[in-house]
Amino acid sequence: MSQPPLSAFSLAGKVAFVTGGAGGIGVGIVTMLAEAGAAVIIADREEAAARALAASLNAAGHIATAIAVDLADEASIVAACAEAIARFGTPWILVNNAGIQDRALLLEASAAEWDRMNAVNARGPFLLTRELGKAMVEKGEGGRIVNIATAGLRGSVVKGLAAYVGSKGSLLALSGISAYELAEHGITVNTVMPGAVATPGARNAKGPAPDGPARRALPLGPICEPADIAAAVTFFASPAARYVTNQVIAVDAGFSVT
Template sequence: MSGASTGFDLRGRLALVTGAGSGIGAGIAGVLADAGATLLIADRDAAAADRTVTALVQRGGSAHALVVDLADEASIVRACAEAIAGHGTPWLLVNNAGLQDRELLLETTSAEWDRMMAVNARGPLLMIREIGRAMVAAGNGGRIVNIASNSARTAAVNGLASYASSKGALLSLSLTSAFELVEHGITVNTVLPGGVTTPGAIAARGPATAGPARRKPPLGMCEPQDIGAAVLFFAAPAARYVTNQMITVDAGASLT
């Protein structure tokens, strides 16, 4: 059964995915490319973005690299303007890029808090502002999907005070963005991953993990493409009336 007949066809749509040089972002980009979307692969690591672009093109997709540092407002403004000038207004924005290092609550520093908030919360806000303005001006509606974390709702690992708080801020940003953009036909939704096997998760800094999240989920560890499937649902024509909603993809971890 074709994507067009099932309402999951993204041909002719331009999608910008942040942090798509590797991990969850690359998995999301792959799923969207398979659905026919043209991808803007945004990452602060130019070489990583190029590798994702190459991989997508080799499998028949259409993709372009975009360098952006979400901790730097000027970089965001420049990258968004460059993307729009070179490729047109994205119809789909996926705010995926994020930091996930750990720091125990009683040892946490304001510097770590500010670093997490800058990338995980302020970065998506600025991306929504810049791309959202262009979506409104284009008048064709659009989709925004924010990648938060189930840790924003469930304490599962020690050391996530700053990280989980930044993802909680992203949940609230989704709500307020959905409210303000709905009149323009732009939907805003959120995916909350549980544990996902990625290079970033493996390399995350901080104390040894301890807590319920160390248990293997009933369905096994999620892969990046599993998060991509949830993003595809929110982006698909079939979800045109879905906004201000959340999907948790945690392989059943919340049941344990």
Template sequence: MTDSDSFSPATFSLAGRVAVVTGGARGIGARVAAVLAEAGATVIVADIDYTGAQRTAAAFVEGGLAAHAVCVDVSDESSVMAFCVNLVSEHGTPWLLVNNAGLQDREVLFKETVAQWDRINAVNARGAFLMTRELGQAMAIAGGGGRIVNIASNVLRGSLIKGEAAYAASKGALLALSSVSAFELSEHAITVNTILPGSVFTPGSMGSRGPQLEGPALRQAPFGLVDGRQIGTAVLFFALPISRGITNQALAVDAGFSIS
């Protein structure tokens, strides 16, 4: 057993490491970012909503934590590339990337337009691909290993409501991206894992547009709604240096939906 394998409070620390959370201004992203900051990471709150990202990062700093707000549109290649270059230049190569940014608007299958499909997939799938490509490469060049955690959805395990064709497809693409990325990045000591959140009360979920809610996802899970900090705890588990042997895994944080 090496010193790094010994159990101590430091086992659960990300002190001295940079963590990037996309869509970190609010909702799940903000809760994940909070857990990582509390674990000692310098958190980059990355969001297209720069004002919201600044507000979230400022709240962390006021609490004695380390955080910075950065504006990025994950669906835009030039925005992602500029973000990643500036990030490495100003803060160093990140240890952790959390691909959390996502859209949740719904439309029933027969009425779904190509524009609606493309809008959701551009953020949920292409955005994660671009961030993984750029920061995964930066981690590989730095040579210190790293962690990537993708926030997909428990829709992939049956937690469905009507109107989720584009959303579910984008999250399925994200899960597939995780698998391929885990394979290709393993030679660089970079792990890639996926979290499948169940129903979470967030501004994004409550403000999503679409048909009337109907489907199995509405049934009451044994532990009710999922809290964003529970998702953050799962992210932290995958992000720890001691978790280096865990890759290409999908963990449902669903309040027991699968047994309901």
């Protein structure tokens, strides 16, 4: 007898490691992966917020825990990955979601800000992919890596995002290389490109007021919610996407067609 079609989206028995899971888009991703059955590790610099979210999910009958990590610090990343593996076994899912998105106009931006943005948004995911990718290969059961980039890679969004979009361009390139090198191990690597999303991080980003194409009305209505991004992540993370790798989904409320 064939299984019900929705079983292809079940993550029961899987462990997911989500960076930046304690806030914004990360909360939506963590919540949906947990609802799909995964045991979720909320890896975040804001440890208190991560613990509070984990407690809330556990109270609702899901499985979640928190691990502190600073994506700008290689030693912190290595330690967090080792702790996750020691406590829960090798994650089957890695979601490189954490990122910073402060704005600075191109002609006023500093090298220090460029380096800070790239350290968190590009170098951090590289180190996590290296550490957890090695563990996935050693375990030999395949895996899923999902990287969160930006719809800004498909066209200008607002002014002041040179460092942010540059770092996400590096992340998208990393996705392609990772997909190629990890395919033989049954590990898929895909990318989600969010458009404007209603999050505290977006509202509170430092820098000049947002000005540019993203200010126009979107064809599908209001800006996205974290759950909209989480749905694409959950698909890529699921058994249903077993033959999907090196692919990109833009979740942007139709911004790309305007």
